Amino acid sequence: MIEVRNLTKRYGGSLAVDDLSFTVRPGVVTGFLGPNGAGKSTTMRMIVGLDNPTAGEALVNGRPYRDLEQPAHTVGCLLDASWTHANRSAAAHLKMIAAAAGLPATRVDEVLSLVGLSDVAGRKVGGYSLGMRQRLGLATAMLGDPEVLLFDEPVNGLDPEGILWIRRFMHARAAEGRTVLVSSHLLSEMAQTAQDLVVIGRGKLRAQTSVEEFLSAAKSSVILRTPHVDEFTRAARSENVQATFDPQQGVFLIDGLRAPQVGDLAASLGITVHELHEKRASLEEAFLALTDQDVEYHGQESTR
Numbered sequence: 001m002i003e004v005r006n007l008t009k010r011y012g013g014s015l016a017v018d019d020l021s022f023t024v025r026p027g028v029v030t031g032f033l034g035p036n037g038a039g040k041s042t043t044m045r046m047i048v049g050l051d052n053p054t055a056g057e058a059l060v061n062g063r064p065y066r067d068l069e070q071p072a073h074t075v076g077c078l079l080d081a082s083w084t085h086a087n088r089s090a091a092a093h094l095k096m097i098a099a100a101a102g103l104p105a106t107r108v109d110e111v112l113s114l115v116g117l118s119d120v121a122g123r124k125v126g127g128y129s130l131g132m133r134q135r136l137g138l139a140t141a142m143l144g145d146p147e148v149l150l151f152d153e154p155v156n157g158l159d160p161e162g163i164l165w166i167r168r169f170m171h172a173r174a175a176e177g178r179t180v181l182v183s184s185h186l187l188s189e190m191a192q193t194a195q196d197l198v199v200i201g202r203g204k205l206r207a208q209t210s211v212e213e214f215l216s217a218a219k220s221s222v223i224l225r226t227p228h229v230d231e232f233t234r235a236a237r238s239e240n241v242q243a244t245f246d247p248q249q250g251v252f253l254i255d256g257l258r259a260p261q262v263g264d265l266a267a268s269l270g271i272t273v274h275e276l277h278e279k280r281a282s283l284e285e286a287f288l289a290l291t292d293q294d295v296e297y298h299g300q301e302s303t304r
């Protein structure tokens with residue numbers, strides 16, 4: 001269990017994390033979403049004691065990281081997989097970390113096998129692919145067999161096979177009853193990986209919800225196709241219905257009503273309907289709607 005309470009981090013004049021509160025429960029994968037610069041990495045660093053909060057606190061199993069009696073058994077993290085020594089083998093790297101954390105060397109073989117690196121454990125990490133380095137990072141996080149796991153953008157740059165492997169790995173750890181918090185800006189990936197979501201923007205909480213609720217609360221529009229464009233435009237205006245005609249698609253987009261209400265309205269006016277359905281925003285669209293004002297730099301090419 002992770003509890004973040006009124007967590008705040010100030011760098012000079014700017015607030016990287018601003019009075020942030022949320023909880024992460026065990027047994028599920030929780031996605032930590034936000035645009036670039038939203039404060040995800042800073043929050044994760046404070047949870048694992050790598051950064052001190054300006055105000056507020058982050059608790060792991062009820063305690064701040066520095067007060068944990070057995071930190072390596074309580075929390076494991078993958079924050080940056082690129083820090084390994086290129087000339088060291090994966091086995092040597094893990095043995096060094098295990099020794100420093102007071103963990104038995106037998107754990108090294110166990111975690112290597114857990115992430116599927118046993119056969120290449122003697123090879124220098126410098127020759128590893130990105131996917132292999134990520135697996136080594138996961139092995140490092142698992143050394144202490146911790147109850148709480150944090151992963152910062154673990155699928156960044158991986159191919160579909162690597163993404164699938166990491167997704168399965170996270171599901172398996174959550175199914176073991178662990179608390180799994182994983183940050184990502186890949187929203188479609190999160191929809192398939194996470195059950196719960198914590199969404200932040202400019203250091204502030206935007207939503208804490210399940211993926212299912214997030215999607216069902218996302219704005220939906222009704223799509224109506226009718227040959228009676230002028231009549232429906234007039235009717236919508238007189239009924240105060242927000243309907244926009246898309247000339248390219250040849251359909252109306254109607255906000256604020258459900259499909260049956262639009263159907264009833266059309267029927268009451270004797271307007272023929274050729275198509276009528278609700279279009280729910282995807283996770284990506286819902287996320288963008290929630291955090292649009294938080295994106296630090298909108299690209300020139302932005303299609304939004």
Ligand SMILES: Nc1ncnc2c1ncn2[C@@H]1O[C@H](COP(=O)(O)OP(=O)(O)OP(=O)(O)O)[C@@H](O)[C@H]1O
Pocket residue numbers: 011015016034035036037038039040041042043185
């Ligand atoms: N050590 C630091 N000194 C000054 N500013 C910092 C420092 N670390 C982070 N920041 C700033 O804090 C804000 C949050 O950064 P953070 O890296 O936590 O965001 P993020 O959501 O992880 O973004 P990304 O997805 O790009 O990694 C940014 O504006 C960043 O520039």
